[in-house]
Amino acid sequence: MRIDRYLHCIRLVKSRTLAQAIIGQGMTRIDGRRVAKPSEPIRIGSIIALPLHDQVRVLRVLALPDRRGPAAAARCAYEEIDAGAQPS
Numbered sequence: 001m002r003i004d005r006y007l008h009c010i011r012l013v014k015s016r017t018l019a020q021a022i023i024g025q026g027m028t029r030i031d032g033r034r035v036a037k038p039s040e041p042i043r044i045g046s047i048i049a050l051p052l053h054d055q056v057r058v059l060r061v062l063a064l065p066d067r068r069g070p071a072a073a074a075r076c077a078y079e080e081i082d083a084g085a086q087p088s
Contacts, residue, residue: 001064003030003048004038009065011074012052027051047081058082 004019013019020038022028028035028050030042042048046061058081065077 001042002038003028003035003040003042006042006061006064007050009068009074010077011068011071012057022050022052025051 004016004023007013007019007022008016013022016038023035023038023040026034028048030040031047042061042064044061044064048057048059048061050057060079060081061077062079063077065074068074
């Protein structure tokens with residue numbers, strides 16, 4: 001699945017155009033590598049890091065939704081990883 005479509009389907013952004021603009025800034029990463037274009041593929045288990053609302057969000061992909069559904073279903077498609085947490 002394309003990363004711009006995924007961000008839209010899990011309700012992190014209101015439109016794919018907005019997702020493409022965020023990715024176009026050049027700060028988004030998938031599994032530690034910089035994303036060059038909105039059509040970059042993601043898979044289950046991928047780690048996505050992106051700037052959103054003046055903070056860095058780090059997500060683990062748990063599922064690839066078919067469509068933009070209700071918010072409860074969207075939250076089941078990813079896991080938020082605390083970027084500031086120190087491993088013990």
